[in-house]
Amino acid sequence: MADAFIFELVSPERLYVSEKVSEVVIPAMLGEMTVLAEHAPTMTTIKPGVVTVKLASGQVNKYVVFGGFADILPDSCTLLADAAIPANELTPDTLQRRIETTQAELGKATGDEHKTRLEQFLTDLTQLNGIVVAA
Amino acid sequence: MPSLKDLKNRIASVKATQKITKAMKMVAAAKLRRAQEAAEAARPYAERMNKVLASLSAANAGNAGAPLLLSGTGKDQVHLLVVATGERGLAGGFNSSIIRLAREHALKLIAEGKTVKILTVGRKGNDVLRRSFKDNIVHYITFREVRQLGFVQADEVAGKVLDMFNAGEFDVATLFFARFQSVIAQVATAQQLIPARFETVEQPAEGSSVHYEYEPSEEEILEDLLPKNIAVQIFKALLENNASFYGAQMSAMDNATRNAGDMINKLTLSYNRKRQAQITTELIEIIAGAEAL
Numbered sequence: 001m002a003d004a005f006i007f008e009l010v011s012p013e014r015l016y017v018s019e020k021v022s023e024v025v026i027p028a029m030l031g032e033m034t035v036l037a038e039h040a041p042t043m044t045t046i047k048p049g050v051v052t053v054k055l056a057s058g059q060v061n062k063y064v065v066f067g068g069f070a071d072i073l074p075d076s077c078t079l080l081a082d083a084a085i086p087a088n089e090l091t092p093d094t095l096q097r098r099i100e101t102t103q104a105e106l107g108k109a110t111g112d113e114h115k116t117r118l119e120q121f122l123t124d125l126t127q128l129n130g131i132v133v134a135a
Numbered sequence: 136m137p138s139l140k141d142l143k144n145r146i147a148s149v150k151a152t153q154k155i156t157k158a159m160k161m162v163a164a165a166k167l168r169r170a171q172e173a174a175e176a177a178r179p180y181a182e183r184m185n186k187v188l189a190s191l192s193a194a195n196a197g198n199a200g201a202p203l204l205l206s207g208t209g210k211d212q213v214h215l216l217v218v219a220t221g222e223r224g225l226a227g228g229f230n231s232s233i234i235r236l237a238r239e240h241a242l243k244l245i246a247e248g249k250t251v252k253i254l255t256v257g258r259k260g261n262d263v264l265r266r267s268f269k270d271n272i273v274h275y276i277t278f279r280e281v282r283q284l285g286f287v288q289a290d291e292v293a294g295k296v297l298d299m300f301n302a303g304e305f306d307v308a309t310l311f312f313a314r315f316q317s318v319i320a321q322v323a324t325a326q327q328l329i330p331a332r333f334e335t336v337e338q339p340a341e342g343s344s345v346h347y348e349y350e351p352s353e354e355e356i357l358e359d360l361l362p363k364n365i366a367v368q369i370f371k372a373l374l375e376n377n378a379s380f381y382g383a384q385m386s387a388m389d390n391a392t393r394n395a396g397d398m399i400n401k402l403t404l405s406y407n408r409k410r411q412a413q414i415t416t417e418l419i420e421i422i423a424g425a426e427a428l
Contacts, residue, residue, distance in 0.1 A: 008179075010179050010180045010183060011180065011286075012177055012180045012181075012286045012289075012366075012367055012370050013173070013176060013177060013285065013286055014176040014177075015176065015179050015180075028350060029350065029351060030350055030351065040348055041346065041347045041348065042347060042348045042349070042350060043187070043191075043347045043348070043349050043350070043356060044349070044350040044351075044356075045350075045351070045355075045356055045359055069187075069356065069359070069360065071183070071187055078183055080180060080183055080184060080187075082286070082363070083286065
């Protein structure tokens, strides 16, 4: 059956997932996208958000990622995250701390481009905060 | 000649030293295993990053508008040397071999009339390099307070390097660290960071025909990835360095423990001889005294 493909979630610190999955939802830069098998080869950047992985066995796992990019091929999908954490291990506290560090960084930032980037990151994080707290 | 008491004291002190080096060796071995695991865990990310960037940059190499991080500034007048060393000593030749490589590199560049700037990561390298290149050191980052080396630390170093590059403070950046080969072999290595160099990946003939869709555009992704790549490379180097450090420390402490053992044997031998000599002398004295009566 061609409906399963390999999904890998890697952060610089470790390999989180490397399994056969049937469906993955990733928070791409231009909106959420669902990746199924036989997807056209795509390369996209990721914004902070929730990745939903549906394993071939039907089990659903959620991970929170903080930006990165994804390399999608018909038979595989590799997500290189700057940082990732299983959704059930994420506490509002960690997120809050992250938001605060970003705010502090924003206060120190000088370049306009850098600032815009941080502001965008902050918005995404705040939005994420809303989702996680609601869940 | 040292007296019996002196010898006894020395044996006790060498034994105490041996205990310390033995404990340090054990600690280093435990930490080495963790450092090695961390270095291995980081490998898949770095490999994939390299693969993606290699194919992206191959496609973009000829473009006039290619990002500066990839193509360089077109000059090589000002060099930045990022020297990553350990925070502590007692690790054999670990720190000094990195420092020696960096120093040779710096002297060669200076002889060629280039400007050299040095960014030191880690206390040991900073202390030593400050002596001979006081005016060249532009920044110093230490992870003394850091217990577990994370990506955040690499990001801090990378941020500093990128800030300097964007401000046009240097043209070429080279990273110095010790590559971990095995517990007994750590090789001091120089790696060029900017302009970026990628290990060429052979692509299978059919693989190269894959046409990617890019979201957003190819250039934007490349521009986003290149700075990230710097951080990843530095992270990789820091992890390798960490593993090398503990490897070097372990073998250094192993040697020290063995040397201490040899020394104890030698001292014990001369202690025993000396004691025997003393007993003999005493006996001779007694016998001589008895005969005289």
